[in-house]
Amino acid sequence: xxxxxxxxxxxxxxxxxxxATRGFRLPTHWLGVAPFFIFALMFLILPxxxxxxxxxxxxxxxxxxxxIRQLFLDASIRDAYWVSIKISFxxxxxxxxxxxxxxxxxxxxxxxxxxxxSTMTFSGVASNFAGVPLAFAFLATLGRLGLVTVLLRGxxxxxxxxxxxxxxxxxxxxxxxFFQIPLMIVIITPAIDGLKREWGEAxxxxxxxxxxxxxxVVIPVLWPSFLGTVILLFANSFGAIATAYAFTGSSLNIVxxxxxxxxxxxxxxxxxxxxxxxxxxxxxxxxxxxxxxxFRTRSERWLK
Amino acid sequence: xxxxxxxxxxxxxxGAAYFFIPLIATFEFSLRMRxxxxxxxxxxxxxxxxxxxxxxxYSVTVAVFTILLGVFLVVPTAxxxxxxxxxxxxxxxFITLLPLVIPAIVIVFGYIRMYGSxxxxxxxxxxxxxxxxxxxxYATLALPYMYRAVDTGLRTIxxxxxxxxxxxxxxxxxTIIARVILPNVLIAVLSGAFLTFAIVIGEFTLxxxxxxxxxxxxxxxxxxxxxxxxxxxxVIAFAITWGCMSVIQILARFAxxxxxxxx
Numbered sequence: 001x002x003x004x005x006x007x008x009x010x011x012x013x014x015x016x017x018x019x020a021t022r023g024f025r026l027p028t029h030w031l032g033v034a035p036f037f038i039f040a041l042m043f044l045i046l047p048x049x050x051x052x053x054x055x056x057x058x059x060x061x062x063x064x065x066x067x068i069r070q071l072f073l074d075a076s077i078r079d080a081y082w083v084s085i086k087i088s089f090x091x092x093x094x095x096x097x098x099x100x101x102x103x104x105x106x107x108x109x110x111x112x113x114x115x116x117x118s119t120m121t122f123s124g125v126a127s128n129f130a131g132v133p134l135a136f137a138f139l140a141t142l143g144r145l146g147l148v149t150v151l152l153r154g155x156x157x158x159x160x161x162x163x164x165x166x167x168x169x170x171x172x173x174x175x176x177x178f179f180q181i182p183l184m185i186v187i188i189t190p191a192i193d194g195l196k197r198e199w200g201e202a203x204x205x206x207x208x209x210x211x212x213x214x215x216x217v218v219i220p221v222l223w224p225s226f227l228g229t230v231i232l233l234f235a236n237s238f239g240a241i242a243t244a245y246a247f248t249g250s251s252l253n254i255v256x257x258x259x260x261x262x263x264x265x266x267x268x269x270x271x272x273x274x275x276x277x278x279x280x281x282x283x284x285x286x287x288x289x290x291x292x293x294x295f296r297t298r299s300e301r302w303l304k
Numbered sequence: 305x306x307x308x309x310x311x312x313x314x315x316x317x318x319g320a321a322y323f324f325i326p327l328i329a330t331f332e333f334s335l336r337m338r339x340x341x342x343x344x345x346x347x348x349x350x351x352x353x354x355x356x357x358x359x360x361x362y363s364v365t366v367a368v369f370t371i372l373l374g375v376f377l378v379v380p381t382a383x384x385x386x387x388x389x390x391x392x393x394x395x396x397x398f399i400t401l402l403p404l405v406i407p408a409i410v411i412v413f414g415y416i417r418m419y420g421s422x423x424x425x426x427x428x429x430x431x432x433x434x435x436x437x438x439x440x441x442y443a444t445l446a447l448p449y450m451y452r453a454v455d456t457g458l459r460t461i462x463x464x465x466x467x468x469x470x471x472x473x474x475x476x477x478x479t480i481i482a483r484v485i486l487p488n489v490l491i492a493v494l495s496g497a498f499l500t501f502a503i504v505i506g507e508f509t510l511x512x513x514x515x516x517x518x519x520x521x522x523x524x525x526x527x528x529x530x531x532x533x534x535x536x537x538x539v540i541a542f543a544i545t546w547g548c549m550s551v552i553q554i555l556a557r558f559a560x561x562x563x564x565x566x567x
Contacts, residue, residue: 136537
């Protein structure tokens with residue numbers, strides 16, 4: 001152990017505490033974070049910028065807004081954005097309300113504690129169970145030969161004869177709920193935990209009815225985190241492609257599938273319009289995230 | 305109180321039904337391959353398929369490399385930010401959240417245009433290069449989860465004291481990170497690793513657009529051409545996700561709870 005002594009000149013010279021040498025080694029300070037920043041620049045920021053700049057250029061490399069204008073003029077692209085936004089909006093909103101109801105039930109409903117812990121564990125799994133296998137699961141459930149379809153036909157309800165088809169945007173919304181609801185539960189449960197019991201007691205002492213307590217205490221406290229999470233769920237489903245692609249192939253006209261076809265084979269016959277399509281996706285998810293962060297900072301005021 | 309408990313049970317039961325019916329239906333469907341009776345034929349066919357074994361093996365390898373790259377990128381950075389450059393924290397956190405903002409399909413689109421075979425960095429010029437780009441892409445997608453896991457782990461240890469102690473004993477930076485910091489945040493790193501694994505193993509978009517023989521495109525291909533095998537594959541995929549999440553839960557029990565204990 002004597003070798004490890006600080007007074008040993010050999011060891012002291014080998015590695016001095018960086019603080020002592022800061023004055024003349026300043027650039028090496030950055031070496032610790034350099035790999036990360038180079039990686040982020042090369043594989044995250046520059047590729048994205050490449051597309052964004054390309055969205056504002058034409059074939060000759062001149063700057064133009066034509067591609068962006070084309071996004072709105074081209075009926076099929078406009079339609080794709082509209083369907084994508086509709087699917088994301090409804091799956092986020094419905095998922096958020098059901099997730100909120102379930103979170104309130106497991107936190108405040110007086111259910112045994114195993115219900116809460118198993119719901120949280122399952123939510124962790126289900127919120128990560130997306131992509132191609134999820135599409136298979138729902139085809140086996142609500143497809144023409146799926147278990148639920150067959151069972152309902154057995155009791156005389158033919159849902160396909162009634163006009164139901166799982167391979168539509170509403171079918172896709174039902175499928176997306178499988179990861180949207182659990183994600184809502186995972187995110188909103190801590191916010192509901194943050195509702196202090198004292199607030200309920202204080203409201204009751206002041207003579208508030210249950211309805212008044214909800215309207216004047218619970219909803220105002222919860223709504224920023226609720227809205228924030230809705231927006232997060234929206235962005236979450238807006239960029240998703242694997243489930244939809246495995247589900248309906250390329251027949252469903254939504255933005256990620258359109259972009260997929262464009263990357264594969266320039267179906268728009270204009271590479272720069274493809275960049276604009278990608279740029280549009282970044283704008284939508286980017287705006288969603290800005291609102292999310294804004295709501296998040298508002299909600300944190302109450303949940304300390 | 306009694307009525308509220310009734311409603312809570314009702315909400316819980318309806319929710320649970322929505323989640324369990326598809327799982328039961330998928331399992332039931334996967335058993336239906338042999339006419340008139342239940343059997344595990346679909347599983348036998350799937351597991352015996354050489355393309356299943358190849359693509360699954362490929363994806364596991366890619367996942368392992370992704371985890372190594374992620375750890376190599378994130379641990380030193382998060383450590384350094386905590387120790388020396390806390391003023392950079394907001395910027396680094398912002399960058400690690402970007403993959404949640406920019407859809408994966410957009411990121412890979414950028415790769416395809418920037419790193420094509422005629423570019424200065426022709427990743428896509430060779431199969432090995434494309435594999436490398438796939439690993440890089442997955443590391444990017446996993447960045448938000450990996451960074452958050454590691455940063456949470458670092459919060460529970462006293463980075464400064466450990467570093468100073470190691471320096472007094474003569475350790476260099478590589479030794480400090482590999483033999484002092486990493487073992488202390490190993491549980492956090494492992495939970496990040498298993499989450500990365502769960503994300504990478506069945507990923508479709510990147511693998512498909514980079515034309516690599518991964519498990520995700522294989523799943524999609526089977527889904528488009530077969531009847532019962534997809535259900536069996538969905539059950540297997542769910543089991544893998546479940547396994548990864550269970551490991552993370554178990555690891556969380558071993559993780560130190562309180563940060564920077566007094567004294």
